[in-house]
Amino acid sequence: MSGCGAVVGGVSLDNVDISTQAVIQGIVSKDGQPASVGYVRLHDKFDEFVAEVPISKQGEFRFFTVAGDWTVVALVPGSNSRTQVQATLGNVLDVDISLS
Amino acid sequence: MSNQALVDAEWALSHLDDAKVVFIEVDEDTEAYAGNHIKNAIALNWKTDLQDPIRRDFVNKEQFEALLSAKGVSNDDIVVLYGGNNNWFAAYAFWYFKLYGHGDVRLLDGGRKKWELDGRELVSEVPSRAATKYVAKDQDRSIRAFREDVLKAIGTQNLVDVRSPDEYAGRLLAPAHLPQEAARIGGHIPTAANIPWSKAANEDGSFKSIDELKALYESAGVDLKKDTIAYCRIGERSAHSWFVLHELLGVKNVSNYDGSWTEYGSLVGVPVAVGDEPGTA
Numbered sequence: 518m519s520g521c522g523a524v525v526g527g528v529s530l531d532n533v534d535i536s537t538q539a540v541i542q543g544i545v546s547k548d549g550q551p552a553s554v555g556y557v558r559l560h561d562k563f564d565e566f567v568a569e570v571p572i573s574k575q576g577e578f579r580f581f582t583v584a585g586d587w588t589v590v591a592l593v594p595g596s597n598s599r600t601q602v603q604a605t606l607g608n609v610l611d612v613d614i615s616l617s
Numbered sequence: 618m619s620n621q622a623l624v625d626a627e628w629a630l631s632h633l634d635d636a637k638v639v640f641i642e643v644d645e646d647t648e649a650y651a652g653n654h655i656k657n658a659i660a661l662n663w664k665t666d667l668q669d670p671i672r673r674d675f676v677n678k679e680q681f682e683a684l685l686s687a688k689g690v691s692n693d694d695i696v697v698l699y700g701g702n703n704n705w706f707a708a709y710a711f712w713y714f715k716l717y718g719h720g721d722v723r724l725l726d727g728g729r730k731k732w733e734l735d736g737r738e739l740v741s742e743v744p745s746r747a748a749t750k751y752v753a754k755d756q757d758r759s760i761r762a763f764r765e766d767v768l769k770a771i772g773t774q775n776l777v778d779v780r781s782p783d784e785y786a787g788r789l790l791a792p793a794h795l796p797q798e799a800a801r802i803g804g805h806i807p808t809a810a811n812i813p814w815s816k817a818a819n820e821d822g823s824f825k826s827i828d829e830l831k832a833l834y835e836s837a838g839v840d841l842k843k844d845t846i847a848y849c850r851i852g853e854r855s856a857h858s859w860f861v862l863h864e865l866l867g868v869k870n871v872s873n874y875d876g877s878w879t880e881y882g883s884l885v886g887v888p889v890a891v892g893d894e895p896g897t898a
Contacts, residue, residue, distance in 0.1 A: 554733050558820070559793050566815035567781045568793035571649070571701060571730075582793040583783070592820060594736050 530609070533581070539604035542579035543612035545591045551576030552616070555593035562586040591616065622711075622864040623824065624697060624723050626737060632697075633657055639690050639746075642729065643700040643710040653739035655699065655732065659688055659746065663706040663853065667713055673880075678753045681717050685753075689746025692720060699725035699732070702853075703815075703822040709856035711864075712873055716761060718754030724860065727823035734821055760863065762846045762874040764881065767806060771888065772898025775845035776809035779858040780878070784850070785811040787891040791850065801882045804889045806848070807896040812837050814854045817861045830861055841868050848874040848881070 530540070541559065545552045557578040558569040562585060570578050572593075580587075582604060589600045589612050596616045604610050632638040633656045640658035642650045650660040661667065666684055669676055676684065690696065696719060700707035707728055714722040725732070733739070762770075770776055783789040787803030805811070816833055817825055824830070834841060845862060847855040852875030859873040874881075881887065890896025 556730055556734075561781070561783060563782070565782055565813065567783065567789075569703065570794045580793045583788060590820070592734060594734050597820075 540609040545576040558590040560588040685751035704728035709853040712856040730822040762872040778809040779814040804891040807890040845871040848877040
């Protein structure tokens with residue numbers, strides 16, 4: 518049985534059938550540099566929390582979900598942001614987030 | 618929030634060098650602990666340390682005793698648990714320590730996330746603790762539910778599904794930080810209320826106030842005078858909700874169904890509901 522734990526930066530795309538996924542991924546930057554400490558949350562169209570991953574040392578995050586409207590919430594020490602996106606099945610949506 | 622079972626960062630900071638207080642980081646992926654951790658904290662792996670390597674079950678009493686003895690934890694130590702994933706696995710370990718009767722176990726509010734977001738110190742040095750002779754009690758089955766308990770509770774007692782609304786409805790088969798190719802069916806146990814674990818937590822991972830937590834369950838129409846069984850996908854998010862009910866709100870007749878949806882959603886011949894409504898018995 519696999520767990521529910523969030524992999525730092527999100528699960529790799531390797532060996533994942535993208536045709537059945539709506540992937541939302543990106544990089545969180547702080548003051549122009551990739552943030553090394555922080556978290557990214559995914560909220561649904563009702564702004565209900567769905568999932569969260571710690572970002573990688575390069576600021577990366579990735580979610581696997583279904584098509585629809587989502588809000589990407591980035592939290593880093595001292596700042597945060599909310600970004601609304603629309604994901605579609607079979608596609609990888611890149612969402613880069615810049616914080617100051 | 619003042620509660621014996623919950624400590625804040627200030628309390629933690631004043632006890633980091635207290636030999637009788639053992640900080641334990643609990644994660645599924647120990648990469649976080651290996652990178653850095655709270656000073657003097659040791660680590661437990663939610664899966665490899667606390668789960669039987671073959672059967673889907675916990676390590677038994679003797680294995681738990683051997684684990685804590687090797688980790689240098691004594692029966693009279695204050696154990697303070699914290700971890701990633703908004704303390705999911707730390708809450709699971711808290712429930713687990715309660716299951717085996719540890720005397721004084723607490724949870725660090727907000728876990729690793731709040732500690733990091735607040736810019737508090739993390740270190741890489743791994744402490745060494747002398748081995749002990751830990752003695753566990755028999756499992757307290759009053760806080761652990763099995764599938765037979767769940768089936769009896771449909772339509773009569775409280776079932777609380779703490780997964781996200783999309784998982785509850787069957788639209789997602791797993792949390793969205795995981796690929797969605799799981800083979801098991803989607804849906805929920807009929808009559809279960811959907812009260813996502815996340816509604817009990819602030820964005821930084823700390824728990825909401827007691828008044829907010831009471832309002833959360835009351836507004837969902839959960840009669841806490843009845844027995845309550847919490848479940849999720851594998852039992853760790855529901856351990857977080859169990860902690861809220863049992864430890865913060867003082868509801869004693871609440872148990873955690875650690876088989877959760879991965880077991881129930883694979884059973885033959887049991888009722889299943891899909892969609893946003895609880896469904897009927």
